[in-house]
Amino acid sequence: MSFIKKSPWMFHYDGSSCNGCDIEVLACLMPMYDIERFGVINTGNPKHSDILLITGSINRQNEDVVKTLYGQMGNPKVVIAIGTCAASGGIFAECYNILGGVNTTIPVDLYVPGCAARPEAIIDGVIQALDILEEKQKQRKKGKVTK
């Protein structure tokens, strides 16, 4: 058993979005869904976290920020793109300043669809990410550092 499955700390970044998914992410922490049941803590700092939740699409201005934040997370780490915008740019895809989904900038491990993504779906995504995290941890122990 890997402890990383029992204690995934998440860090939430909001790109170009309508804030809908954003609010749903926060709803996960509320008593109704209580994602802390799974040991999840919402940290404000990439250095403390294992899961990067990104809502919204990537634009030219936040591209560097997302890269920096991703780089500042310690391995093993997982990126979850939440909502349509994070997956493909969504409704903003054609805007002059939008690069597209999160995968245009950093590797994404998991997509949670929806506009806005429902809290149940987000929690489901986080739980599925745990297996990926564990896998990455195993590979890391074998000496294969995943970047």
Added chain:
Amino acid sequence: MTWITFLIIFPLLPACLVLLFKSVSIQKWVVIIASALICIGSVCLALTCTQAEAQYFRVTPDIVNKLVATGDITLALVFLYVCRHLPLKRYWIPLLVVVQYGAVVWYDLSGRVPETTHCLFVDNLSVIMALVIGIVGPLITVYTIGYMEKYHEEHPEVPDRRDQFLSAIFLFFSAMYGIIFSNNITWIYFFWEITTFCSFIMIGYPQTEEAVHNSFLALWMLLLGGLGFAAAILYASSVCGTVDLRQLLTMKKSVVLLPVLLICFAGLNKAAQFPFAKWLLGAMVAPTPSSALLHSSTMVKAGVYIVLRCAPVLHGTAAGAMVALIGGLSFLAGSALAISQRDGKRVLAYSTIGNLGLIILCAGIGSHLTLWAAVLLIIFHAPAKALMFLCVGTVEQQTGSRDIEDMNGLISRMPLLTIVMLIGLAGMFLAPFGMLISKWVVLEVLARKNPVLPMIVIFGGELMLFFYVKWMGKLVAVTGPQPQQGEGIGIEWSALGGLAVLTVLVCGLFPFVGIYLIEPMYGCDPMLSRQAIRAVAIMLGLMLLLPLGFFIPRKDLVHVDLYLSGANVTDPHKFMDSMGTARDCSFKNYYINKYFSEEKLFPGALVGSIVLLILMFSMEKL
């Protein structure tokens, strides 16, 4: 006896030699050899004269007393001479000189001052003081040579009178030894005023308007103390019928309390306690070695020494409690005021006032256990404070600033000097180094007293912790690869290294100091149980061993940039602001000027201490 005379008279020789030989290299050797001899002399004195009972020495009184009287007159004339150009029309300065010397000399010449046969003495307190003066002092002197060299390169506008400066330092040593070995208060008074004169010379050294102003400020404040001393002599000779310190201290308290209080007044004044704190702050304009000297081993220590001497009389009196409260007030106010200061030297100055306040507090209570703590404080304070001053002086010379904010990341720029500085800082407030051991003893002792005193010590100690930790924090900040700045390489290192070793060593040796030097004087201290010593030893060992871990190379670390909300630019300490321009990230300490600024606290402390002083004298009959 030989060593005592040697220590008092010998420093006069180099004092004259440096005045005679203007060549810098000769001066350098004179200073080094003389410093070494003074140091050896003090250690030899400690080895030969340490015993439970004080030894008193007969001095053929006539000639020497005449010499002292002549010295008094000369000194008075010198004081009047320096007052010929008074800034700010301070006409009360010559008046102070005329009044006190007029009275003392007149009493002396008219034979009203009773004869004392045993004018010199030595006991363990003198030995401890001699060691403090004779070890810390010469190190500072050696540092002075290198420092003054650079000082004059950097300040071409200051006339080069370093021969006078060095001479003043040695004269200072002589006077300090005079104070601690004299058993005759007229003698002490004579040496007392010499130290006043020397500090006047040192403070006024740069000859700038500010320096001259501050030197005269120091002069009149210190002469005020001298006036108290003179009054004590007059009262002692006319009412008590003796100027013998030993006899005075063993007389009935009701008779002797007033002269003792007058002497304490002079002591408080010299120790820069509130309300006299201002002169010590003004003294910061002088070159750093003089600050180090005034603050650590000499001058202010003469003040606490004399109060400590008088402590048996103060014990259990209301006036003594007032002395303790003045010390407590200075401790609190000094520590609080230091929080709002950015200038490294000023922080140190306030912390000196605070620490001396703590010593005075102990002396004012005057029980054996508090005196124990006071002596420990004197011992521990000297090397750490001297070290800090010299480090700040070196930093100022190398970087051109002594602002604490400018010391941010000093460990990246001047690693060695910073390590030495950290030792000094740790010595000032961190367990298990000296000052904290003393504070621990003080608290253990004071817990048996009125709760006001422990509360003063606790709050003052916490305030002190606050400003020292934030300073330390600035030093240890790692700012990444930066251009290395020169580190005052040269003769200064011997002083810095010596003091750093000394700071650590005195903590390791403190049980021995306790057993061999303090215990015979004040009796056994139950606090120093083996368990406590073991705890100190464990912590000291950790403090010495743990820093070695910093040198263990770490391969498994993954370097990342600072967290700057993801807006980092290529440089780890820069970030992109909302307008898209790169900005440096920097952070300044809290100074909490809202509560701890000088404007807010200083007047209050002044008024409070003056009230306490008045109470002190009015409670003389209680």
Added chain:
Amino acid sequence: MNTVFYTTIGYILLAPFVGGLLMGLDRIVTARMQSRVGPPVLQPFYDVFKLFGKDKLTVNQFHNYYLVCFFIFILVSGSMFFAGNDLLMVIFAFIVADVLLILAAYSTNSPYSSIGAERELLQMLSAEPMILLSAVGLYMVTGSFKVSAIVSCEKPLIVYLPGVFLGLTYVLTIKLRKSPFDLSTSHHAHQELVKGITTEFAGPALAVIEIVHWYETILLLGMIYLFFAFNPVLGVVVVVFVYFLEVLVDNTNARIKWELMLKSAWMVTIIVGGGNLFVLYYVLRL
């Protein structure tokens, strides 16, 4: 000597278990107070073990080492306490440990950590006087600074020192960094300054801070216990109750500004703590 040895070892080995469990319970109780389910009781242990398995991220190669020293000094402080050593020494070692944590944060030269460090300093400035004062109070009643002597004192200390006990409970919130005094760093979703003093510590370094927090908590609760040492059962009950109170306060109060923290803590120290000592000294003539 033997008992001293065993209590020291016992503290070093058991304190993290008890402390960790207490944190786990804390999180569950907190969750229930917010009508949530909350994580498993063992969650703090999972967190720490996970953190040990993560990358050792550092800003520079020195700052993590301060935490090692921080850890060792907390061990020294706690061991001295449970070995019955001098209470003042214990507190001083505790202060040294805290100073090392602050230096670690300063050493990163990061703005968030630095503000956290500065606030931690303010928290120390607010809380330590009361802690030292309670040592003085305990001395006034028992006549000794030794923890062993205080524990074996027959007198019901709480009767003599109610004010000091209240004061200590007040500053306990500051020392445990719980709301409303979680200025330097916090444990909740409403994080302060991206977790203030711990901003730049990641992975194992963060785990060390967490473990030290367990040790710290046990040590501080030990100090609370001293007031009820005359009756061990009552003592444990009170300690548990006080901790519950801390959780309750934590959940019902918003974070306050440092000025209010400093003022209120000093006020409590002087009026409640100091007042208690004055009564002892002048009225009871102890």
